[in-house]
Amino acid sequence: MSSNIRLEKTCQHCSKNFIAKTTVTQFCSDNCAKRAYKDRIRSKKIEVAIQKEFEQKPFNPIVTQKEFLSVKETCQLIGASRWTIYRLIDGGTLKASKLGSRTIIARNEINNLFK
CATH class of the missing domain: 3.30.50 (Erythroid Transcription Factor GATA-1; Chain A)
Known part of the structure; x- marks a missing residue:
């Protein structure tokens, strides 16, 4: 119809x-x-x-209070990728220490990076 x-x-x-x-x-x-x-x-x-x-993870405020940071926390603090941090470590620009399998970066080394 x-x-x-x-x-x-x-x-x-x-x-x-x-x-x-x-x-x-x-x-x-x-x-x-x-x-x-x-x-x-x-x-x-x-x-x-x-x-x-x-919805990306917000900045962790505890990161600003720590003296020693992991690579992931360093990425959050600086705003760089994980591979950029590892390139800086391999190039000697950023000094890091190994604690077992973890890579630890001192806060003063991050501050020296920007001086």
Whole structure:
């Protein structure tokens, strides 16, 4: 059973006027519907990426009080990657000590790095 309803509507994607045969039609063509769908998916991905960026671990305030720091804590304090810290250690720019399998960096060595 077909309907004789004809409504003048505006496309939600391209803003053109068109004649709709149903009351729920939002787009003037299949292409506009597909493009709107892709835009929705793209915006959801961007929102997820932004949320992940804000959900990163916050700075640990205890790090500022310690005299000896691990590589991970040094990364948080300086804002550099783990590999950058290891490159500085290998290059001799940053002095570190090994405690078993852990690498420990003195606070004054980090301060000397920026002098």
